[in-house]
Amino acid sequence: MSAQLVQFLLAGLTLGAIYALVALGFAIIYNASHVINFAQGEFVMIGGMAATAFVDSGLPLPLAALAAVAAATLVGFLLEKLAVEPARNASVVTLIIITIGASILLRGLASLVWDKKIHSLPAFSGEAPIAIGGATLLPQTLWVLGATLVTVAALWWFFNRTLTGKAILAVSHNPLAARLMGISVRRVLLVSFGLSAALGALAGILIAPISFTSWDIGVMLGLKGFAAAILGGLGSGPGAIAGGLALGLIEALGAGYLSSAYKDVFAFVIILAALVFLPNGLAGKRAAERV
C-alpha cells in the first residue's frame, strides 16, 4: 500500500514541478506589470516545439534546448514590444485581453510554422525506470525536479543579488517611485517578459520527453500554471512553487484515491476555493487597496 502512495507522490511531484515552472512565469510578469499573461502556456509550447524542430534538423539536444529557450525569449521580447508596450497606458484588464489574443495568435502561428502533429524529444538520460520503495520513477522526472530547483535558486539570486533583479522588484512594489529612482520601467517590463518566456520554454523542453508536445498543449498547461499561481498567491515566487507542487500532489492523490474522472476538477475547484477563502493565496502579500 505504501508503494502505491510513493508512486502517487512521485507522480504528483513531477506534475507539480512543471506547474510550478509555469506558475513562476505568471508571477514574474505579474510582479512587473500586474498583468496576468495568458500567453504563458504558449511559451511552454514554443519551447517544446522549437526544441523538437531543432533536434529534427540535426542539432544535438543541449544546443537545441538552448536555441529553443533563446527563440522563446525572443518571442517574449516581441510580445512585449509589439503588443503590450504600445498599449501600456491601457488598463490592466485590456492588457490581459491582449495577452489572450496573443496566445491565440501564437498557437495559430505554431500550427503553421511547425505542424499539428504531436512531437517528442528524446529523454535526456535514458528511459530505464528507477525503483524507489516499490514505486518507479523515470530519469527525466529527476531532470524536471532538478532543473526546477536550480531555476528557483537562480531566480532567487537574480532578484536579490543583481541590480536588474532588484529593479524589477522595485517596479513591482511602486512603479512611480522606481521611475523616480531612474529605473526604466519599460526595460523592466521587457526583461520580465523575456525571463518568463525563457522559464516557460524551459518547462516545455523538460516535459517534452515525458508528456510530448504539440501546438495546442499551452492551453491546459497555462491554465494549470495559472491555478498554481493563484493558489500560491499571485506575484510570489515561493508561493508559485508551493502552489504548483500542491496542485500536482492534489491531482495525483485525487486521481489515485478518489476518482480519476474528476482529476481536472480538483485543479479548478482549488482556484475557486482559493479565490473565495484565500484571495491572496498561500503566500501572497495582503494588498491594501488605496481608495
Place this chain on the structure above:
Amino acid sequence: MSFRTLFAVGALALAFGVQAQEPIRIGAFLSVTGPAAFLGDPEQKTLELYVEKINAAGGVLGRKLQLYAYDSAGDAEKARGFVKRLIEQDKVDVIVGGSTTGETMAAVPLAEAANVPFISLAGAVVIIEPVKKWVFKTPHTDRMACEKVFVDMRARGATKAALISGAGGFDRSMRAECLKVAAKNGVQIVADESYGAGDTDMTAQLTKIKNTPGVQAVLNAGFGQGPAIVTKNYRQLGIAAPLYQSHGVASKQYIKLSGDAAEGVRLPAAALLVADTLPASDKQKKVVVDYKREYETRFKQEVSTFGGHAYDGLMLAVEAIKRAGSTDRAKVRDALESTKGYIGTAGVVNMSPQDHMGLDLSAFRMLEVRKGDWTLVK
C-alpha cells in the same frame, strides 16, 4: 432585356446544355483545419486526388465529377451551414463527408429532409444506429474495435480487463461501447479509469489498475498523445498484463512517440496500415496497396486510415451512381443500400436495409508492435 437578347441567351443555354454534359456534383464538408485536422486533411486530399483521377479516365456515366468541398473545421454548427449550402445552392447529387461524429450528426437531419444520399466518414455507432434512410458510413465503429479486442483477449485467456480512457469524444464513446459489449464477449471490466485532455502523467491511474486484483489485460481507449503517455507510464510501472490500444492511435506516430515502450502493444486497425505485409491472397491487398502508392507518391506523406475512409466514401458513391445509371437521388440511395462485395480500404462492404455500414469484424486486423513496426497477429 429585349426579347431578342432573351431569345439569344435561351438558345445559347440550350446549345450548351446539349453539348456539355452536366457534371456529377459531389459535396463534401471536412475538418480540414482545427482540432480534427488530422482527419479532414487526408480526407480532402484523397477526394481531390481521386476526383481528378476519375475525371482523367473519362468520368462516370460519361459525365465529369465536380467536387464541392468546404472546411467545417471540426465545428458542428459550421458543418450544418455548409451542408445547407451543398444541398440548396450547389445542388449536389451526393454528400461524402463529416470527419467527426459531431459534424455528421449535425448534417443528418438536413440530408434526411432533403433526400440526399449522405456517406459519413466518422466513427461512432449512432450515425447508423438506428438506421437512417439516407445516411451511410464507411469507417469501422468503436464497438467493433472493442469486440475485436475482447475476442483477442479471450483468445489469450484473459477474462478480467481494466479500462483506461481519455476525456475526448472518441475516447468516451469507445469507453461506453466497450462497457456495453464486454459482458457479451465474456470479458469482465474490473477497473475503469480515465484521464483528462492534455494530462501529462497517468501513473496514478495505472498504479490503481496495477493494484486491482485479477487484472489480466488493459485496454486504453483514446487518441492523441494520451495513449502514448499511457504506454510509457505502463512500462515505467512494469505492469505485466498485455496492453491494448484502440484504432484511434493506429499510426506510425504512436510508435514513434512511445518508443520502446510500445513493444508488444496490440491494437485493432484497418488493413491499410499493414498494406505491404498483407499476404498476396488477401482480398484487400490490391486496393490498399494501390491507394497507399497513389496517395504517398502524390502528397509525399504517409497514408492514414482516415484518408482511406474518404476513398471508400467516394468509391461507394461512384459505384452506386454507375449501378443506378443516373444521379437520381432515390436510385442512388437504393444502389448504395444494395452494395455487395465492395472491397475498400476499410474492408469488404456488404450493405443491407438494416446495415448502412456493411463491415464485419474481419475488417479489423489485430496488430502488434514488434521491433518498432506493426505486424499482423496470426
